[in-house]
Amino acid sequence: MALVEKSQTSTVRDCSQTRLSSRNQDVTFESASITDKLTQHATRCSTPPRHSAFNKFILYENKLRFYIIISNASDSRHRIVKIDRTSQNDLDVIEDETDYSGRQMSAMIKMLDDGNKASGGIGKARIIFGVAGFVRFTAGWYMIVISKRSSVALLGGHYLYHCESTETIPVCFNNKVDKPAEEQRLLNIFKQVDMSKNFYFSYSYDITSTLQLNLTKPNRFEKSKWWFNDRYVWNFHMLYSPFNDVSPRGGQAWLIPLIHGHVDQAKLNVLSRVVFVTLIARRSRHYAGARYLTRGVNEEGNVANEVETEQIVSEAVTTPFYVPSSEHQSRRQPSPHYTSYVQYRGSIPISWTQDTTSMSPRPPIEISVVDPYYTAASRHFNNLFARYGTPIIILNLIKRREPVPRESKLLDEYTQCVRYLNQFLPEGKKMVYRAWDMSRAYKEKTQDVISYLEDLAEESIQMTGFFHTGSEPYSHHLQNRWEDEQYRPAWRKNILLQNGICRTNCVDCLDRTNAAQFVFGKRAFGHQLYALGVVRNPNLPFDSVAVNMLTEMYHDHGDTLALQYTGSALVNRVETYRHLPHWNSHSRDIIENIRRFYANSLLDADKQMAINLFLGVQGERHGQVVQVRGKYQEWFDTENLSTLYPLAESTQSLSDFVGQRGDFWSEYYRPLLFTSLEKHFAFCMSTPPG
Secondary structure (H helix, E strand, O other), X not given: OOEEEEOOEEOOOOHHHOOOEOOHHHOOOOOHHHHHHHHHHOEEOOOOOOOOOEEEEEEEEOOOEEEEEEEEOOXXXXXXXXXXXXXXXXXXXXXXXXXXXXXXXXXXXXXXHHHOHHHOOOOOEEEEOOEEEEEEOOOOEEEEEEEXXXXXXXXXXXXXXXXXXXXXXXXXXXXXXOOHHHXXXXXXXXXXXXXXXXXXXXXXXXXXXXXXXXXXXXXXXXXXXXXXXXXXXXXXXXXXXXXXXXXOOOOOOOEOOOEEEEEEEEEEEEOOEEEEEEEEEEEOOOOOOOOOOOOOEOOOOOEOOOEEEEEEXXXXXXXXXXXEOOOOOOOEEEOOOEEEEEEEEOOOOOOEEEOOOOOOOOXXXXXXXXXXXXXXXXXXXXXXXXXXXXXXXXXXXXXXXXXXXXXHHHHHHHHHHHHHHHOOOOOOOOOEEEEOOHHHHHHHXXXXXXXXXXXXXXXXXXXXXXXXXXXXXXXXXXXXXXXXXXXXXXOOOOOXXXXXXXXXXXXXXXXXXXXXXXXXXXXXXXXXHXXXXXXXXXXXXXXXHHHHHHHHHHHHXXXXXXXXXHOOOOOOOHHHHOOXXXXXXXXXXXXXXXXXXXXXXXXXXXXXXXXXXHHOHHHHHHOOOOOOOOOOOOOOOHHHHOOOOOHHHHHHHHHHHHOOOOXXXXXXXXXOOOOOHHHOHHHHOOXXXX
């Protein structure tokens, strides 16, 4: 259940519960000496760069400037941002990095109000929930502010929010446009990307990265220019392009990175033990677009319909990611109650297209560029090695035999591609390739589709592992102590890490892919519950409350991703491949196919134009560095083949993370705020019946 919060307009006098941030040099103050004293007594921020810690925003507005006051959850730290409104072409933003107390900020606001009397003061206070960035078309800048949000998930005491509404505000007060018709046309195209649907953010948790990356942060990622994973930040162009991509690693605390995809959370009660199940899908901003207009791979190695899916299963024993140390209560140790498993989907990394000029519901597939060295594919897989480590398991679900060759063209080329690239990888690091005609197996009933996928899932999970922040429960050791020693599984005393990933695809990366990812998720779900000590066996039966809940979550997950890519929901669902069709499934499939055909034939061009404008694709292309062709045989970076998450290093990083003194989960625990249990997000979270 989502709790929606709207922005409000009110007059704020006492700023102990407010915040603001701006450099004081251009503002006319009644007394500059008072400002100097305030700055001298303010403290500098020591927040680690991967956490914002600011989650309250108040916008003041007059004819000359915007003032944004930002504060943390406890109202103990305040900053001020000033945005000039007098310039038509330049975006002049000044952020004061000094931290002010509530009393100091109240004095600062009074001085700002007095200093701006000539222009009517600083205006009324308006509550917003962050700034999503700045955008410009033909003339003048616009500021995108988040005006409404809703809580959709709770992770380690960090709230994850859905962006319910945004507003586009002209920065320049007297904005004069030479070509008003063209400006309005581009603005309308920009707004076709509905920021009130499927955009998510968090103030204190890096939602752009996996739980394992957040908690362990390998050394390989310390070289990153940004504190977040910019691949999944859909408003990246609006955040940093206005400032010429120059920003400290900490970033501006008042600019909110947004991911596009899907976030869902539900809780499961198992004999008085509460388990949170969270599903996060992150859609890549690279080579994003509509179904028939973005296919295969581009020159940089980015594939179409690229989505990273993370399944987090945690037990609600403690709120944050840590628990008090057993040795000393004032010290912290990682909470052993968090697990996660990551999957990946993306189009086949071959240069292929489909003719959209014909009105055929299934346009023919053509391989547009024949590259015997598979340069783009090599860049793609090298990037996967860098992000996820080894091994890479490839599950290819496209059709093997067809009356008229269509998908099967891609099968032969993809198989040859993997075989060619694999020959240059060292032993033990080669990609594991599995090609299986899932559609034929279902129609001819030659195999049990679900059982076969479960076997593949178990094999994959054994190879990659999954992330667990603690050791195996001691109850497992007691449970297995009576077994014969040679058959008794070893009791794991260390944390568990996921190295490598399973990459799944069909021709569209939708119906078959989602069904396969559900089976992989279901298999991982059993292992995650077993690692938490919730169940005695990792093999979960299909007809159970837990699996039914997970099935619904993956249905919503698949429908959302399908709507984003094709304009229609899933056609074939998990029940289809289990041979459990609903009474109206056939008519529903026909309707969804008609919707998909209509959207792809008539709406995709406008949709692609809007996405390109929103992501700043044209601007990126102009400033793009030409890709240097690597060696044909050594197509990979040797560093990327090393273990991405070494056990000793990751264990130490996890301890360092939870040992940080900042209570970033304090947004969840508000002792000075009167709250009602019925309105609490964890209390209202959906629970499966039974």
